Amino acid sequence: AQRVTQPEKLLSVFKGAPVELKCNYSYSGSPELFWYVQYSRQRLQLLLRHISRESIKGFTADLNKGETSFHLKKPFAQEEDSAMYYCALKPGNKLVFGAGTILRVKS
Amino acid sequence: SAVISQKPSRDICQRGTSLTIQCQVDSQVTMMFWYRQQPGQSLTLIATANQGSEATYESGFVIDKFPISRPNLTFSTLTVSNMSPEDSSIYLCSVQSGGEKLFFGSGTQLSVL
Numbered sequence: 001a002q003r004v005t006q007p008e009k010l011l012s013v014f015k016g017a018p019v020e021l022k023c024n025y026s027y028s029g030s031p032e033l034f035w036y037v038q039y040s041r042q043r044l045q046l047l048l049r050h051i052s053r054e055s056i057k058g059f060t061a062d063l064n065k066g067e068t069s070f071h072l073k074k075p076f077a078q079e080e081d082s083a084m085y086y087c088a089l090k091p092g093n094k095l096v097f098g099a100g101t102i103l104r105v106k107s
Numbered sequence: 108s109a110v111i112s113q114k115p116s117r118d119i120c121q122r123g124t125s126l127t128i129q130c131q132v133d134s135q136v137t138m139m140f141w142y143r144q145q146p147g148q149s150l151t152l153i154a155t156a157n158q159g160s161e162a163t164y165e166s167g168f169v170i171d172k173f174p175i176s177r178p179n180l181t182f183s184t185l186t187v188s189n190m191s192p193e194d195s196s197i198y199l200c201s202v203q204s205g206g207e208k209l210f211f212g213s214g215t216q217l218s219v220l
Contacts, residue, residue, distance in 0.1 A: 032207065034207075034209075036209075043211050043212065043213045043214065044150075044199070044211040045210075045211070046208050046209065046210075049207060049208075051207070086149065086150070090207065093138060093155065093203070094140065094152050094155065094165075095140075095150075095152070095209060096152075097149045097150040097151075098149060099148065099149040100149055
């Protein structure tokens with residue numbers, strides 16, 4: 001079965017603290033993984049994808065096939081990072097989303 | 108990138124009625140997707156709409172309840188038929204463009220009384 005698990009519904013950190021949003025997946029094939037973000041009153045948008053190995057807004061995510069994880073990390077959180085974050089798996093043409101994690105960055 | 112216009116942005120409907128949601132894209136795209144996000148839950152794919160063929164529905168979703176039209180490469184509609192309060196949800200249109208990237212509409216917040 002294809003599944004994405006985000007164990008934390010809410011993650012609250014102080015500004016300047018490191019952030020790690022957890023994501024684990026279940027998929028028998030070669031996974032394509034993404035992180036999507038939804039800021040307050042904005043539409044859902046792509047943050048990053050594992051095949052690009054890019055850093056967007058200071059966020060990175062490394063695919064760990066052994067642990068079937070794709071955790072999202074940022075060394076120093078900023079208040080503008082507060083948003084809902086979704087991890088997603090792409091088996092074929094569709095996306096399977098995790099339940100999402102609300103990141104709250106406190107000043 | 109792709110710019111998606113989705114409407115209505117919200118509606119309040121009576122049970123037993125139907126609502127049609129429209130999704131307009133500023134460029135031609137092969138595949139359009141319709142998602143549902145129920146309160147407190149993640150996004151669930153309803154169906155994939157391909158131009159010139161019938162939509163492909165995911166498990167748990169049927170054409171009679173969620174008929175979809177895809178008359179051309181820039182437009183699609185999703186109808187929520189014979190609504191009940193359980194259909195209260197956010198409905199999202201999305202398209203694949205620029206390789207693997209998915210772009211989303213702003214969503215339609217539906218409340219069924």
